[in-house]
Amino acid sequence: MMYAYASQNGRLHRLGREADLSQALWIDLMVPTKEEIALTSALAVEIPTLADMEEIEISNRLYREDGADYMTAVLPGERADGQRKAMPVTFILSGQRLITVRHHSPRPFLTFPTRADRATLGCNTVDRVFAGLVEEIVARQADILESSGRVLDQVMTETIDLKSGRGTSDKLNAALRVVVREAELISQVRAGLLTIERMLAFFVATIDETAEAKKLRPMMRSQGRDVQALEVHADFLSSRVSLLVDTTLGMINLEQNSTVRILSVIAALFLPPTLIASIYGMNFDIMPELQWIWGYPMALCLMLGTSLATWLVLRWKNWL
Known part of the structure; x- marks a missing residue:
């Protein structure tokens, strides 16, 4: 699926299927077909395959080719089959447009087109669209961590206040499964923040070549500091997960010991x-x-x- 957007009156306007892609400021490719890849390649941009995007070598994640910058970050999202998974997303920045290539649905790609006008720098240029999209992605990672923190708080409270009795072991086992799911989500966000930080560093290193370097550099550095703060928060939540797992397992052992007694x-x-x-x-x-x-x-x-x-x-x- 291909979505093309142009800037109009300070907002992102979605172009029709038959529109001229050369007028697009942002082209979003979701599991692109051969026809969509061919249309996009006509803009003198090479679209990487999923195998290329999953390559962990730094040269395959961050590089410049034919005047376009290729940056890949690993973001949590939902696949077409409903499974939540962290997968790579490639950002291709050329002088005229931003092209994103993804094979799942991170939520920022669904919310940003309607909120682009509220981004810090707006969405009038390709670099500002990229900066706004990154801002939306970082904010989404913060929301995920905050939500996971609330879930862990609830599970901790319920586990501590749980009284021994019939069905206690089932409740503890259910709590342990919830903690494991949140731990997996936190680890996905943590890995994604690392790749976002590397992507921002690469962009800042090449930002002097853009016309809006003076406005973009403070913005991207601010996003970098936000990412670092979220990494600390993710590490804190990971330590809470360890504590909660130990607490839950200890409660399960106590319940089993009571039965054996x-x-x-x-x-x-x-x-x-x-x-x-x-x-x-x-x-x-x-x-x-x-x-x-x-x-x-x-x-x-x-x-x-x-x-x-x-x-x-x-x-x-x-x-x-």
């Missing part, structure tokens, strides 16, 4: 009666108690008495 107490209560029954179940010829009239009631009373004595000892030791 109950079973151990039951076994201890039945151990003396079992010993007595075993003694009188031996097949010896001379066992005087077998001939007593009160032998059977005596054995029952002895079993009950030993069980009661065991229970009193366990209570005295505060094991119950």
Whole structure:
């Protein structure tokens, strides 16, 4: 799918399917087809494949070719099948337009076209569109981290306040699954922030060649500081995840220990009666108690008495 936008009255206006792409200020390629790649390549820009975008070598992520800057960042988003995954997004900056190539849907690419006029520098030029899109992406990463922080706070509160009882283990297991999902999302954001920081450094290094260098440089440096602050926040949330995982696992162990303790107490209560029954179940010829009239009631009373004595000892030791 290809989306083309032009600047009109300080806003981004989406062009029709049959519009001339040479008039577009921003072309967004979402899982581009061969026809869309051919149309875009006619603008003297080479569109990288997904394999090229996934290449981890620095020379394949940040480079200049034929006067265009190619910058790739890894951003969390949603695939066509509904699965959330971090995938590479390539930003191609030429003198006339910005081209983005992606194979999933990070939310900033859906929200930015309607909010471009509210960006710090607006959207009148290609560099300002890029700066505004980066600003939207960084803000989205901050929102994701803030949302994950709220989820972790809720899980922590529920875990601490959870009372032992029926269904407690199921609730703890569910909480652990929630924490693992948030941990994966935080790690995706953390990796994305690292690639965004590298991309911003590359852009700032080449910004002197643009006509708006004086306005763009402070803006991009500010975004770089925001990224660094978000990296610290992501590291903090990661430490909270570790604490919450340890807490949840500890609660699960306590719940399991409580169950094992109950079973151990039951076994201890039945151990003396079992010993007595075993003694009188031996097949010896001379066992005087077998001939007593009160032998059977005596054995029952002895079993009950030993069980009661065991229970009193366990209570005295505060094991119950």
